Amino acid sequence: MLDKIRDILLKVEKPAQYVGGEFNMPNMDKPCDTRFCICFPDTYEIGMSNVGLKILYHMLNEQEGIVCERAYAPLYDMAQQMRNANLPLFSVDTFKNIVDFDIVGFSIPFELTYTNVLYMLDLAHIPFYAKDRGEDFPLIIAGGACMINPEPIADFFDAIMIGEGECNLYEFTKLYQQCKKQGKTKSQFLDLAQDITGVYIPKNYKIEYTNDNKIKAIEGKTVKRAVVKNLDTAYYPTKILVPNIEIVHDRVVLELYRGCANGCRFCQACFYYRPIRFRSKETLVKYAKELIENTGYNEISLSSLSTGDYKDLEQLIAQLQVLVKEKNVNLALPSLRLDTFKGEFAENSRKGSLTFAPEAGTQRLRNVINKNITEQNVEDSIKMAVEQGYNGIKLYFMLGLPTETEADLQAIVDMVHKIKKISYSVRHNNSLSISVSTAIFIPKPLTPFEWEKQISMAEMLEKQNFLIQNLRIKNVRYHWHGAEVSQIEAVFARGNRRLSRVIERAYNIGCGFDSWSEHFRYDKWQQAFAECNINIEDYTRAFDETEILPWDFIDHGVTKGYFLCEKHKAYEAKTTDSCLQHCNGCGVTCLGKCDL
Amino acid sequence: MKIVVKYAKKDSLCFVSHIDTMRAIMRTLVRANLPVTYSSAVNHHMNLNCSHPLPLGVQSEAEYFVIECEDTVNLANVKELLNQFSPKDLRVIWVKAITNKVNFCADVVACEYTLKGNFSKNTQDYFNNIKNSATFTIEFIKREKIISQEVRNLIYNINIDANEIEVVLAIGRDNLRPDNFFEFINTKLEEKLQIFNIVKTRQYVMQNNALVDVESTLL
Numbered sequence: 157m158l159d160k161i162r163d164i165l166l167k168v169e170k171p172a173q174y175v176g177g178e179f180n181m182p183n184m185d186k187p188c189d190t191r192f193c194i195c196f197p198d199t200y201e202i203g204m205s206n207v208g209l210k211i212l213y214h215m216l217n218e219q220e221g222i223v224c225e226r227a228y229a230p231l232y233d234m235a236q237q238m239r240n241a242n243l244p245l246f247s248v249d250t251f252k253n254i255v256d257f258d259i260v261g262f263s264i265p266f267e268l269t270y271t272n273v274l275y276m277l278d279l280a281h282i283p284f285y286a287k288d289r290g291e292d293f294p295l296i297i298a299g300g301a302c303m304i305n306p307e308p309i310a311d312f313f314d315a316i317m318i319g320e321g322e323c324n325l326y327e328f329t330k331l332y333q334q335c336k337k338q339g340k341t342k343s344q345f346l347d348l349a350q351d352i353t354g355v356y357i358p359k360n361y362k363i364e365y366t367n368d369n370k371i372k373a374i375e376g377k378t379v380k381r382a383v384v385k386n387l388d389t390a391y392y393p394t395k396i397l398v399p400n401i402e403i404v405h406d407r408v409v410l411e412l413y414r415g416c417a418n419g420c421r422f423c424q425a426c427f428y429y430r431p432i433r434f435r436s437k438e439t440l441v442k443y444a445k446e447l448i449e450n451t452g453y454n455e456i457s458l459s460s461l462s463t464g465d466y467k468d469l470e471q472l473i474a475q476l477q478v479l480v481k482e483k484n485v486n487l488a489l490p491s492l493r494l495d496t497f498k499g500e501f502a503e504n505s506r507k508g509s510l511t512f513a514p515e516a517g518t519q520r521l522r523n524v525i526n527k528n529i530t531e532q533n534v535e536d537s538i539k540m541a542v543e544q545g546y547n548g549i550k551l552y553f554m555l556g557l558p559t560e561t562e563a564d565l566q567a568i569v570d571m572v573h574k575i576k577k578i579s580y581s582v583r584h585n586n587s588l589s590i591s592v593s594t595a596i597f598i599p600k601p602l603t604p605f606e607w608e609k610q611i612s613m614a615e616m617l618e619k620q621n622f623l624i625q626n627l628r629i630k631n632v633r634y635h636w637h638g639a640e641v642s643q644i645e646a647v648f649a650r651g652n653r654r655l656s657r658v659i660e661r662a663y664n665i666g667c668g669f670d671s672w673s674e675h676f677r678y679d680k681w682q683q684a685f686a687e688c689n690i691n692i693e694d695y696t697r698a699f700d701e702t703e704i705l706p707w708d709f710i711d712h713g714v715t716k717g718y719f720l721c722e723k724h725k726a727y728e729a730k731t732t733d734s735c736l737q738h739c740n741g742c743g744v745t746c747l748g749k750c751d752l
Numbered sequence: 753m754k755i756v757v758k759y760a761k762k763d764s765l766c767f768v769s770h771i772d773t774m775r776a777i778m779r780t781l782v783r784a785n786l787p788v789t790y791s792s793a794v795n796h797h798m799n800l801n802c803s804h805p806l807p808l809g810v811q812s813e814a815e816y817f818v819i820e821c822e823d824t825v826n827l828a829n830v831k832e833l834l835n836q837f838s839p840k841d842l843r844v845i846w847v848k849a850i851t852n853k854v855n856f857c858a859d860v861v862a863c864e865y866t867l868k869g870n871f872s873k874n875t876q877d878y879f880n881n882i883k884n885s886a887t888f889t890i891e892f893i894k895r896e897k898i899i900s901q902e903v904r905n906l907i908y909n910i911n912i913d914a915n916e917i918e919v920v921l922a923i924g925r926d927n928l929r930p931d932n933f934f935e936f937i938n939t940k941l942e943e944k945l946q947i948f949n950i951v952k953t954r955q956y957v958m959q960n961n962a963l964v965d966v967e968s969t970l971l
Binding site: 162165166171172174175176177178179181398400401402448449450451452453454483484 | 763764765767768769772773775776778779780781782783785790796808809837838839840841931946947948
């Protein structure tokens with residue numbers, strides 16, 4: 157196999173991404189009864205940066221009797237060479253054909269990688285639909301952050317892991333080992349697996365639709381999302397793979413906590429990762445030391461949804477600073493909320509540019525989305541950053557939020573002018589560079605805005621044009637996320653099983669790597685929807701509050717009643733306090749306790 | 753203490769670029785916890801000096817890097833430590849403390865490359881013809897352009913028999929990349945020579961108009 161691969165490697169870009177050989181690779185020759193392959197539907201450089209994948213890969217390899225390998229989506233030049241050489245998709249660890257594994261698990265980070273799942277199955281010579289795969293094919297399963305609503309791709313998989321893989325994937329593979337020993341069929345195994353918390357077996361569900369593409373009924377048992385009860389004692393690998401080429405996040409990543417206390421009403425991750433669970437600073441410092449020693453990385457980054465809200469952040473940073481000096485490494489601080497950007501953090505981080513996400517221009521709209529920061533917070537933080545010597549400010553906003561008006565857009569422009577004024581008053585020059593980025597609001601499932609509509613393409617372009625015209629200011633750059641790609645993402649975030657045909661059609665006519673602007677083809681997507689007789693607007697429309705939503709069979713913990721209450725508060729521009737102040741009763745405690 | 757490390761770069765690692773290999777070496781040194789010295793610049797970096805870049809796909813049994821370590825280091829353990837903490841296809845062959853100044857990039861002017869196989873009479877004749885000719889022009893692609901270059905003066909030596917081809921090619925300011933050389937020859941021969949079977953086996957410096965193995969200059 158390796159000889160065949162070698163023949164083509166010198167004809168492709170970045171060949172090192174296909175040959176593994178990383179330091180800290182687990183023993184692939186240990187005795188095993190189950191061979192698992194984790195597939196990531198994007199490139200090696202992106203997949204190797206994924207913390208969840210690192211956890212699952214090492215966790216499975218430490219399990220007795222299981223060997224876990226990896227495969228990533230090859231770039232198009234490699235895929236072409238593989239097809240020419242009749243070489244099927246292989247794992248990068250031992251160059252084994254994907255079809256020869258017992259279980260192939262896709263970790264799906266977001267909706268725009270759906271066509272890449274089919275791309276990888278195609279390269280592996282595996283039929284797309286679960287119903288077309290007999291006992292000769294491996295079990296094809298999925299998991300990952302995007303499985304909040306797995307319905308658009310449910311038909312492709314034998315099983316889908318809902319929630320945190322540390323729990324359900326462990327039990328799933330244990331059960332598989334037992335069933336394999338007992339000679340059970342795939343179908344017999346899946347019937348047993350559906351009793352594991354967080355395991356969804358799509359073939360056991362029946363969905364009925366109305367004539368206007370709404371869901372009439374879902375027949376099947378409720379799937380409860382799996383969550384890790386105690387994050388501090390949960391598995392976290394410290395002997396991780398060290399890639400031989402530079403990857404997107406080429407550093408030690410310390411996951412501080414899961415969940416978010418702030419409850420921004422557009423934010424899916426905030427609710428999906430609840431209950432809020434912290435790792436203790438002692439555990440984190442221990443992990444940091446072990447990770448630096450085991451990898452040789454020269455940078456540590458702190459990861460969470462809002463690092464500034466970590467309860468012992470100051471002590472943690474103080475302890476990490478000792479390690480940083482001792483080991484000659486750097487410390488990077490991402491994801492700071494404006495109201496948590498305090499002097500000590502500003503002093504202790506590097507003086508490049510700072511990123512803030514006010515998300516909306518006016519206080520009214522920030523109240524609607526429950527982004528609990530004030531105009532004063534913005535001004536104070538910017539002043540502090542400028543005084544500390546930062547050279548650039550990056551600001552993130554959303555366009556098309558519920559109740560947004562032109563005044564809210566104008567307020568973004570006004571905020572930029574105000575920042576320039578603050579900077580000038582401190583530095584007496586215009587050297588501060590400001591970068592403004594906007595994304596289009598996507599009404600994602602598992603948020604208070606899940607019933608909202610997404611604005612039309614014409615409105616998206618109109619709003620972007622307003623900012624293009626009005627942000628022509630010296631040292632200010634405006635970036636915007638594509639309207640078309642946001643619309644497709646919204647459709648698949650909120651879609652039902654009828655969309656699997658669209659994904660298949662889109663792949664067959666040339667879609668793939670849709671999150672890469674150079675590969676995204678809106679015209680092909682439109683063609684795929686048209687050929688499948690499906691209206692895009694059926695999925696971007698406002699959903700009725702009483703309507704059955706495609707993901708309603710999943711119990712994510714946070715109740716629908718809570719989301720509805722939050723939605724109604726949004727329309728009154730009323731805010732909800734952070735969970736750090738008091739429990740807001742979202743309902744997630746039925747899955748586990750919040751560490752607050 | 754200045755230490756020279758000779759290492760082999762093989763199999764999966766021969767597809768890793770020079771800059772990524774340097775990064776892998778630096779990480780190996782950190783993992784091995786060797787007391788390597790750092791520069792005193794604002795963005796401080798490890799004091800590390802490496803050989804010339806190896807083209808992608810070419811293997812090597814004669815790569816070198818030089819580091820400076822605090823004198824407390826126990827040289828007897830360094831080879832074992834480095835091998836314990838290196839990626840699997842980077843193997844340290846030996847380590848040596850030196851006192852003279854060595855700069856592999858500036859001093860090395862030629863490298864020996866070996867290719868093992870079963871070579872036909874035609875192939876042997878072709879290589880012997882190059883050896884006996886006064887000129888030899890190759891063509892290769894650089895930045896999507898076809899470049900034609902006279903390279904006979906960049907070929908120091910050629911030895912070929914039925915099982916081995918050994919060539920010594922210039923490197924550095926006057927450079928003949930082994931992949932370009934063998935790929936061009938592949939266009940002329942029926943028999944195809946595999947680029948990933950080329951192994952760099954020796955590096956030379958020029959002393960008194962003669963090529964001398966760089967290892968003999970390390971004091």
